[in-house]
Amino acid sequence: MSAQSNAAAGGSPTGILLIRFYAVFLVLVGGLLAIGGIKLALAGGAYYYLLSGAVLIASGILLWSKRRLGAWLYGLFFVATLGWAVWEVGGDGWALLPRIAAPAVVGLWLLMPIVRRNLVGQRPLAQFDALVTILVAGIVAIAAGAGFHALQPQSSDPIFQTGTTSFTAMPLPATSVNSNGNWQHYGNDQGGSRFSGLDQITLENVRHLKVAWTTRVGYSVFGEGANFEATPIKVGESLYLCKSDNEVIALNAETGEIRWRFNPKIDPSGLTQAVACRGVSYYRVPEATGACAERIITNTVDARLIALDAATGELCRDFGTNGVTSLLTGMGDVGKGYYYVSSAPTIVRGKVVLGGWVSDNQYWGEPSGVIRAYDVVTGKFAWAFDMGRPDRQTEPPAGEDYTRSTPNSWAPMSADEDLGLVYAPTGNATPDWYGASRRSFDDQYSSSVVALDAETGKPRWSFQTTHHDLWDYDVPSQPTLADIQGPNGVEKILVQATKRGELFVLDRRTGVPLANVVEHPVPQGGAPGERLSPTQPYSDGMPSTRGPNLRERDMWGVTPLDQMWCRIEFKKTRYDGHATPPGLEPTLSYPGSAGGTDWGSVSIDPDRGILITNALRMAMRVQLVPRAVADQMNLKPLTVETAKRGVAGGPQAKTPYGILVAPFLSPLQVPCQRPPYGTISGIDLRTHKLLWTQPFGTARESGPFHIPSMLPITMGVPNWGGSITTRGGLTFIAASQDRYIRAFDTATGKLLWQSFLPAGGGATPLSYLSTASGRQFVVIVAGGSYPIQSKFGDYIVAFALPSR
Numbered sequence: 029m030s031a032q033s034n035a036a037a038g039g040s041p042t043g044i045l046l047i048r049f050y051a052v053f054l055v056l057v058g059g060l061l062a063i064g065g066i067k068l069a070l071a072g073g074a075y076y077y078l079l080s081g082a083v084l085i086a087s088g089i090l091l092w093s094k095r096r097l098g099a100w101l102y103g104l105f106f107v108a109t110l111g112w113a114v115w116e117v118g119g120d121g122w123a124l125l126p127r128i129a130a131p132a133v134v135g136l137w138l139l140m141p142i143v144r145r146n147l148v149g150q151r152p153l154a155q156f157d158a159l160v161t162i163l164v165a166g167i168v169a170i171a172a173g174a175g176f177h178a179l180q181p182q183s184s185d186p187i188f189q190t191g192t193t194s195f196t197a198m199p200l201p202a203t204s205v206n207s208n209g210n211w212q213h214y215g216n217d218q219g220g221s222r223f224s225g226l227d228q229i230t231l232e233n234v235r236h237l238k239v240a241w242t243t244r245v246g247y248s249v250f251g252e253g254a255n256f257e258a259t260p261i262k263v264g265e266s267l268y269l270c271k272s273d274n275e276v277i278a279l280n281a282e283t284g285e286i287r288w289r290f291n292p293k294i295d296p297s298g299l300t301q302a303v304a305c306r307g308v309s310y311y312r313v314p315e316a317t318g319a320c321a322e323r324i325i326t327n328t329v330d331a332r333l334i335a336l337d338a339a340t341g342e343l344c345r346d347f348g349t350n351g352v353t354s355l356l357t358g359m360g361d362v363g364k365g366y367y368y369v370s371s372a373p374t375i376v377r378g379k380v381v382l383g384g385w386v387s388d389n390q391y392w393g394e395p396s397g398v399i400r401a402y403d404v405v406t407g408k409f410a411w412a413f414d415m416g417r418p419d420r421q422t423e424p425p426a427g428e429d430y431t432r433s434t435p436n437s438w439a440p441m442s443a444d445e446d447l448g449l450v451y452a453p454t455g456n457a458t459p460d461w462y463g464a465s466r467r468s469f470d471d472q473y474s475s476s477v478v479a480l481d482a483e484t485g486k487p488r489w490s491f492q493t494t495h496h497d498l499w500d501y502d503v504p505s506q507p508t509l510a511d512i513q514g515p516n517g518v519e520k521i522l523v524q525a526t527k528r529g530e531l532f533v534l535d536r537r538t539g540v541p542l543a544n545v546v547e548h549p550v551p552q553g554g555a556p557g558e559r560l561s562p563t564q565p566y567s568d569g570m571p572s573t574r575g576p577n578l579r580e581r582d583m584w585g586v587t588p589l590d591q592m593w594c595r596i597e598f599k600k601t602r603y604d605g606h607a608t609p610p611g612l613e614p615t616l617s618y619p620g621s622a623g624g625t626d627w628g629s630v631s632i633d634p635d636r637g638i639l640i641t642n643a644l645r646m647a648m649r650v651q652l653v654p655r656a657v658a659d660q661m662n663l664k665p666l667t668v669e670t671a672k673r674g675v676a677g678g679p680q681a682k683t684p685y686g687i688l689v690a691p692f693l694s695p696l697q698v699p700c701q702r703p704p705y706g707t708i709s710g711i712d713l714r715t716h717k718l719l720w721t722q723p724f725g726t727a728r729e730s731g732p733f734h735i736p737s738m739l740p741i742t743m744g745v746p747n748w749g750g751s752i753t754t755r756g757g758l759t760f761i762a763a764s765q766d767r768y769i770r771a772f773d774t775a776t777g778k779l780l781w782q783s784f785l786p787a788g789g790g791a792t793p794l795s796y797l798s799t800a801s802g803r804q805f806v807v808i809v810a811g812g813s814y815p816i817q818s819k820f821g822d823y824i825v826a827f828a829l830p831s832r
Contacts, residue, residue: 043146044094050137051091058084064592071599073580076112077592080105096149099138106131116581122703122743126584126591193717209797211262214307214372216794218443219509222631224795227756228804233829234758234771234781240805240828241284248273249296252820255304256811262796263310263338269809270305274328276336282800284826288341294330298364302814303329306627307372310338311404320344325380325404327369331355333380333402348407359395360429365666367395374450376443376482380404381450383437388500389459389678389687390665396429397436399452401485411485415473421485433458435474439627440506447537448482451522455502459680461610461652461687463496464558471496477507477524479539489539493526495561498554498609500621501527505629509536512637512713523632525625529574529643530567543569543716554609555652557684564607571711571718573643574619577605584702585694586732594700601649610650616692620648622815628750628763628792633774640751640759640774642708642724647692647701658686696732704744706764710777720777725764734817746816750792762789762808765816769793769808787821788812803828
């Protein structure tokens with residue numbers, strides 16, 4: 029029986045059932061699109077969803093009656109969708125995915141022979157098969173859409189604002205830099221360059237890197253979900269590192285065997301799994317011998333400074349009181365979980381310098397952000413930089429505390445031993461999202477890099493990266509120091525990376541910008557009672573990594589439905605571009621408070637004059653809520669009890685407003701903005717031009733509801749950690765959500781090698797030479813990361829070339 033006679037006879041029951049099931053599905057989806065499309069159109073958004081919803085409803089109704097016209101109407105919808113999608117986003121595959129993947133898959137149903145045989149009516153374009161017809165029409169639609177896309181104004185990506193250059197290698201300096209095989213500081217040197225002078229691993233042989241050893245150190249007292257973000261240091265033949273509960277561990281650098289462990293037995297009450305210990309420090313006492321001549325300095329999450337013998341892990345009894353100095357002296361009332369030091373202490377001119385992390389957004393009047401120095405041998409107090417009393421370097425007199433609620437410095441610091449300066453990146457005065465209660469000295473030093481005299485603690489200069497910061501844009505990155513050949517000779521530079529995606533290049537002697545900084549107007553109109561800075565500083569002389577301002581067409585999703593939801597929410601949310609101030613209506617902050625470059629900082633190859641930076645682009649949705657509403661929502665300051673159960677948002681007590689902050693995600697828990705979310709870039713520090721940039725990380729561990737998609741396709745995923753460079757011309761970095769450690773060609777960005785880790789590498793690697801085997805090692809802590817939802821672990825993994 030022919031297809032036409034079968035249809036005339038009423039068709040097969042199975043075919044009719046399939047058609048009507050499909051028809052109901054189209055009507056339901058079309059109804060959702062039409063309802064959402066009305067909302068979007070009324071909000072001033074695209075009409076596509078309203079129109080496509082109406083067409084799908086009509087197609088479903090026709091198909092219910094088994095009319096072939098319904099199938100062709102769906103084909104027309106798909107062709108129009110192709111053209112619209114390309115018109116909006118061009119050839120960006122990840123941006124096209126939610127627009128055309130689902131309609132294409134759904135359309136395949138109509139191409140099944142059992143469905144086609146049971147449709148009635150004329151066959152349009154009978155000389156063509158339906159699939160060929162749709163294909164030809166789709167190609168025409170794509171071509172037309174591409175033409176219109178090319179004609180419309182495009183939002184330029186600021187990362188290219190200074191252009192791109194080709195790269196010519198500089199001759200290597202005559203003196204050896206960082207080539208003794210150790211990694212003695214958190215960033216290898218005091219200036220945090222993260223550059224290794226080793227060149228055994230090269231562009232040609234890096235593909236042969238293999239796992240040399242793996243050591244598991246056990247989870248901290250906070251459990252499997254705690255951050256393990258340490259970068260070990262390497263001195264002699266030992267590695268030294270800390271866990272999030274401040275247990276210090278020494279390992280054999282050749283084998284990974286544990287040599288000793290020191291447990292400080294912290295008090296974890298009032299603390300959450302978000303605590304971190306990112307590194308320890310090393311000091312050799314001049315002309316000393318015996319116990320503690322070489323010592324490891326560490327700080328704890330319950331505010332203690334501890335000195336340990338590097339050989340045995342025993343307390344150095346001549347330091348402080350039996351090896352311990354309290355960091356609570358002069359701090360006044362410090363509630364559990366409100367103050368601790370998360371970064372490795374900085375040692376310069378015989379002093380241990382450290383700031384401290386202060387709990388975000390709890391109340392005005394939280395502990396001071398004072399920066400202090402202690403004698404590295406005796407543990408005795410040396411000086412303090414209290415921003416509220418910058419002329420007083422002593423401890424507070426009896427009855428007084430350091431000034432409360434001042435900007436703090438929780439990120440790694442840097443130092444220049446010759447200049448006698450320590451460089452402290454600062455955060456906000458608490459709370460982060462409301463600033464009317466801030467004082468003049470708060471506004472002077474917040475979200476800045478401050479150069480302090482290492483001998484006295486007095487400020488020499490400061491440079492502010494965000495004025496009157498209302499976006500939690502505290503400076504999280506270690507100031508990175510390098511000597512670069514410039515047009516007028518060697519320049520002593522300091523590069524300060526920021527959450528905003530701005531890279532400021534300063535003369536580290538004076539704080540004067542070496543790359544042009546311009547004040548640009550920013551959006552106004554914040555919450556009642558707030559004051560705003562009319563401008564913000566932009567490093568126009570350097571590429572920016574923040575990405576272009578968001579538009580409705582940049583909204584993303586897995587399907588057209590959740591993409592439409594994101595578009596509606598985007599139109600309902602205030603967003604006037606970068607630095608849109610928070611208010612009583614929902615606003616978007618982009619990049620968000622976890623965006624740009626975070627504590628992983630940047631790395632610099634001084635041989636080649638190249639800076640490597642990885643960055644995160646994630647929008648946050650922010651809303652201030654009046655005090656009465658915040659109280660009704662039970663937004664209360666942190667206590668031991670609330671730390672256990674977790675509290676959403678920030679109370680910002682003793683101010684008029686609480687704060688609600690969350691990533692801008694779809695109902696499927698994927699970002700509402702299109703990829704990439706993570707990038708990695710190389711910048712020529714001599715010309716300040718972009719050498720290369722690319723999305724960083726694959727979609728392997730990403731997916732709706734945090735379910736790994738296992739797609740090994742480069743997407744540009746969230747990243748948390750930093751990179752290192754080597755004299756061999758390589759950049760090593762883990763950091764990405766997809767759990768790989770990678771090696772790139774520093775000059776070109778070409779991926780040369782990668783290895784899958786047992787857990788997320790949310791830390792910064794190191795590289796060193798083991799004299800036992802003469803091999804160069806690359807080591808990464810694979811502990812996972814809560815902020816980017818990478819798998820947790822307790823691993824330390826070392827890579828090396830095979831033994832000869």
